[in-house]
Amino acid sequence: MDKLPKSTAAIKLILLAALGSVLFTTGGAIFLFRNTQNLISAGRWAEHTREVLLSIQTASDLTQRTESGSRFYRVTQDEVQLSNSRRNTIQLRTRATRLRSLVADNTHQTSNLNELDTCSTALLHDLSTNPPDLVHAEAHVLHCQQTLSLMAGQEQELLKQRDETTQRRSQISTLTELGLAGICFSTMIVLFSLLLRDAILRGRVVEAAARTNQELSNSVHSLRNHGREVQLLSLARDDLQLCTDAPQVHRSAAFRFSELLSGTNGSLCIINSSRNMVETVSSWSANDTNSGIAEIFPPETCCGLRSGQFRWHAPGASQIDCNHFIGSAPRCYLCVPLVAHGDTIGILYIGCPDEAIREIVESRTEGVRQLVQLTAMALASLEMRKKLEHQSIRDGLTSLFNRHFLEIALERELARASRRKGALSVLMMDIDHFKKLNDQFGHSAGDAVLKEIAHTFSACVRTEDLICRYGGEEFTIILPDITPEATLHRAEVIRKAVANLRTELDNDLYSSVTVSIGAAIFPRDGQSSESLLRHADAALYRAKREGRNRVVMVEDSSPASV
Template sequence: MSDSKSNVRSGRFAGVDSTVALICAIGLCAFLFLVGAGWAVYGNTRSLTNAANWVEHTQEVLTALRRVSLLVERIEYRSSLYLSTKNEEQLARARASENQLETTLVHVKFLVSDNAQQLAALGRLETCTHQLSVSMAGFTLQSPMPADALKECYEATGVMLDQEQWLLDQRSKGSERSNVLFLSSQFAFVGLCLLALVALFIFLVRDALRRSKTEQDIANANTKLAETVRALEDRASETQLMTTARDELQLCQSVDQVYVAAARSLGLLLEGTNGSLSMINNSRHVVEVVSTWQGNDAAGTAIDFHPLDACCGLRSGQSRWRTPGVSEIHCTHFKGDPPERYLCKPISAHGNTLGVLCVVCANDAQEALVNARVDALRQMLQLTGMAVATLNLRMKLENQSIRDHLTGLFNRHFMQISLEREISRASRRRQTLAVFMLDLDHFKVFNDTFGHAAGDAVLKAAAEVFVSSVRAEDVACRYGGEEFTIILPDMSPEIAMQRAESIRRAVERLRVPIGRDQTAEVTVSIGIAMYPADGETGDALLHRADLGLYAAKRQGRNRVIAQREDQPSLA
């Protein structure tokens, strides 16, 4: 009896010992696993951090190289403006940009000090920059443009940009692989930890209640993990979308392209919503809808900004949500019944309000989506505003550089460029080209008699007649003083003579108010040259048209003359 009890007791102790040994073994394995997994996570984290640092370093190098390219463009642009306008301030700005270029090159050299290939290319860039520095130091109105040095700088910068972009692609791919490895190790670690926990709970707790609680804990953990994964995927998608949107906006060459690209990106960012971009026009008196996107529900998106203060967000200058129970005041820019949920957010750049974004949400889920992506929405509007402001400024500067400030016609420099371009086009297409040289008759006497203000009024009025009398593809320019030039592509000699006569008659009918109850009568003399009959170069055509103009002056003015090769020159 005692022997049997002893055997039972021994069996129990043996079972307890084996359970304890198994639990200890499982605990030891779990400990070793945790140590190994922690070390793996640490290694992956370091690898991920290093990859991210290299990507950031490469992006910094790209930024510095783009600044080098921008400074070279500024030097070229300011030098060209100096030669065309003789404005010493433009030369000073060009030299300032050259000084900034040298400083930037020092920074670039520091950044690429670990890259022998880039250092070799940098030597080429430093050489051409030195040549450019020498050219700019002694640059005067008689100096030629340092075209060779500029071209070499562009090419050297382009080589370095291509190499660094290749490095960025390679390092970005490495970073992505590190991300994948890191996420894989995390998922593996979480899965193995869950298995270890399940095994430990099975051996430590046998009752159903604890087992049920353990299963519930595991389910909750999986739910949180899924939510975390979805959040990470959403953030990655949002980041990719912002990157694509930024690249798209940088490629836009007009504000209309910016509006379309911004609306498309906003539609993807705020999926399912409806919305519109509305911009304030140049006169600051009208707000116009420039682009829209349609989501799952197209109701309530028709907008009419009349009066101008119809939008509460635009009026207050701040983002404004209209939601039931929070704000009951509606904007009045909707056609028909306004929607229940919408966001009005002003678009600004450089401290100026450019327009307003209106996002319409059909339900609470869409409203939550917009609120969750409010930072990305803010960045998108900042990118859009900066793109619009930059393009508007570029258009303004380009217009100022090619227009005559008094008449609004193209200036002489632009005329020379256009003439060469149109001659090349006419040569390729085997077409004719007409060139008019026009001169207001007795203008100097008129200017001396009635004053410069009256003379300016006559010049403006004549310029308006020229613009209204030619086609959209024709180029009307102020050649200098009271002389004008009109380039008419694809124009036969007969039609050119008719067009010139039409202009002459229109000017002859012109009456320009120059004082109280006093008007000026104006006439114009016109010389015509035809490509290729009268010349195959711009100088030859201008000379031939000038001969016709002189002939018209000698024959009594207020007439049109086409000077032919067989006619004697009256110059």
């Protein structure tokens, strides 16, 4: 009888233990299942936050490209750049719509998106006007960037919180599993399949999160590199705009290329004015070694110049070597033509010591392309400015200084002579019977005479003397630091040289070509440019009246020579 109650109690105890074990196991299983679901949910929210961050990064990239395009349009007036900026702005608005659907549950981000919509709409309007309002466009681009930066910061904070929640729940789940394993090993066998499934699912979530984190890290690294490129290109553009001559452009460009393509060596080479040779004008090197390219070489030796486009010589690319190297050609290099206004003006050579450097150069191809374009445009602008300056002070037919330059130069020389208490002479010269020569031989012959006489004048004066075409067949020469006697001698040399043209050239065209010359001396004959020119002109006309082919000084009463 005693055993029966004990047995009954044991059975009851076993039943209670079994029931408790079942209940505990069931409760533990339920707890584990719910915790796992919470972990999955937290992972999904973290994944959602990463998706939002990726969309924000894409929008930021579009904003950067819009800014770059508008800046290059300002420099180059290239409509393609402006069109790219507009297209990027439209894509930015589309991305903002996608973001709105992703952050519909976040009131703070919704408010930020309203700001982004406003500034992107204004940016598109500024770029679509004719002409585009680039000043306001830059302000709106900055506003868009600030808004996207604020959104990214908020999402990063949210991602951190959700990752912490996921990690905390994962730890709780692990501890619970270990506890249940120690207490109810038998229950673990029953729940093994469920736990295995949950473990696999968690592994997939963690693996996906790791992949997303890696992709995000790579994107951030790429964005950081892109931002550095944009900053470097902006600095290069500012430097090139400040350059006043071609050597400055050459040095500045080489420095910026060495910054953009660290680890490389290279050279900037320009085609000469005759377009029959290419000259190396600047170089850079990562290890203070020569770039290996020849100082001077014919254009046809460069495959990049012949093809007119980016040309790699490397394993897996073209194996045809350029022939502009000193010694053997490198294993891996890039030749990029410099083109401005449709004209090829030179090449950029970039040498890559190893495969890693080549990959860096390939990843920055767009930056290289833009910096090459900036360099070519800077050189073309300087050349255009030089031509315009030459045209503004030179006579187109004779290449002598024109009357405008004469007025400026004479004032300058008079001021210098006054400071030094020195002398200065002005010769006014006129070709005798030039109208008759034009009528007899034609205007083409007259132009030939003017050019030959201009050449004769240049051969008869000193380096510091200034020869100007005053107008028509009249010429003026400014002779600084000269005595009256030397002035008369110089004028006689010029007169005789012109009179002897027929003998020297053996051409009947010059049989009657002579010049009459009037000379005025500062300060004796005048204190101002107007006075000197007037007196010299009066002396010239006196020489004309007295028979031509002679030199007359202002104080003379008779011609100096016949």
